[in-house]
Amino acid sequence: MTEGKIMDKRVILEVKNLRKNFGPPAGGFTAIDNISFSLKEGEILGFLGPNGAGKSTTIYCILGLIVPDEGNIRIFGKDISKDRSEIFKEVNYASADFNLPWNLTIWENLLVYAKLYEVPEAKKRITELLQLFEMIDFRNTATRDLSTGLRARANLCKALLNKPRLLLLDEPMVSMDPDVVDKGINLLKQIQKEEKITILYTSHNMWEIEEIANNVIFLNHGKIVASGTPLELTQSVLKLEGDEPNLRDVFIHLSRSKYES
Numbered sequence: 001m002t003e004g005k006i007m008d009k010r011v012i013l014e015v016k017n018l019r020k021n022f023g024p025p026a027g028g029f030t031a032i033d034n035i036s037f038s039l040k041e042g043e044i045l046g047f048l049g050p051n052g053a054g055k056s057t058t059i060y061c062i063l064g065l066i067v068p069d070e071g072n073i074r075i076f077g078k079d080i081s082k083d084r085s086e087i088f089k090e091v092n093y094a095s096a097d098f099n100l101p102w103n104l105t106i107w108e109n110l111l112v113y114a115k116l117y118e119v120p121e122a123k124k125r126i127t128e129l130l131q132l133f134e135m136i137d138f139r140n141t142a143t144r145d146l147s148t149g150l151r152a153r154a155n156l157c158k159a160l161l162n163k164p165r166l167l168l169l170d171e172p173m174v175s176m177d178p179d180v181v182d183k184g185i186n187l188l189k190q191i192q193k194e195e196k197i198t199i200l201y202t203s204h205n206m207w208e209i210e211e212i213a214n215n216v217i218f219l220n221h222g223k224i225v226a227s228g229t230p231l232e233l234t235q236s237v238l239k240l241e242g243d244e245p246n247l248r249d250v251f252i253h254l255s256r257s258k259y260e261s
């Protein structure tokens with residue numbers, strides 16, 4: 001129930017008053033401190049923050065891998081604690097921290113995931129993605145023999161297999177060289193438009209976020225400390241009147257402000 005409110009159908013993800021403590025109730029550590037945000041259909045939200053800010057913990061809560069202490073998460077208007085299997089058919093995830101099974105080839109790995117996601121015409125979809133990410137020549141290579149950049153690309157192929165409506169990307173390109181990141185960003189933008197995907201995207205690379213995100217949330221110590229478009233964030237945080245986003249300086253300013261307050 002949403003207290004009589006009609007849910008906006010275009011809200012793909014709604015996170016409300018999320019809180020997560022680690023450790024004992026007394027003297028524990030608050031990783032997520034009462035955050036709320038939402039994503040509309042087709043939006044790409046950049047999730048920024050220094051190491052330990054709580055970005056991955058938030059994503060794990062959205063994926064249902066960590067149970068929050070408080071708060072509510074709705075995906076496609078449904079509560080993730082109730083309609084899990086239905087919701088997660090249309091969600092996917094990639095991270096540089098995530099490894100596909102080591103001994104399987106890329107093709108085998110993608111085939112296993114395609115089965116799990118019940119992807120129609122799986123071989124066709126896998127071939128299409130491998131070609132898009134220029135990985136077709138590596139299809140018979142075992143995951144363990146790929147460079148970290150290629151592994152990250154394989155993770156993106158896995159993340160797109162089921163044509164997700166909601167895609168959670170946790171530093172997906174962290175180990176790729178700038179040329180590959182540039183290609184990866186452009187590909188993601190293209191696929192996002194074609195397949196109308198809604199994306200939550202974390203990265204430390206400000207250029208990446210400026211290139212891809214419509215809106216940005218800045219997280220520090222588990223709290224949202226700033227939000228807006230990349231340009232609004234730059235103008236409000238740095239009190240500048242320019243018309244170029246400069247998220248790198250925003251990042252440094254907001255990450256260090258804990259020491260100043």
Ligand SMILES: Nc1ncnc2c1ncn2[C@@H]1O[C@H](COP(=O)(O)OP(=O)(O)O)[C@@H](O)[C@H]1O
Nearest residue numbers: 022023031049050051052053054055056057058
């Ligand atoms: N399972 C856990 N047990 C205890 N502390 C954790 C656990 N997972 C994350 N943390 C802590 O929570 C904070 C947020 O971590 P994380 O969400 O991984 O940050 P980010 O992804 O922004 O770098 C960090 O201080 C981290 O050490």
Ligand SMILES: [Mg+2]
Nearest residue numbers: 055056057170
């Ligand atoms: Mg993280």
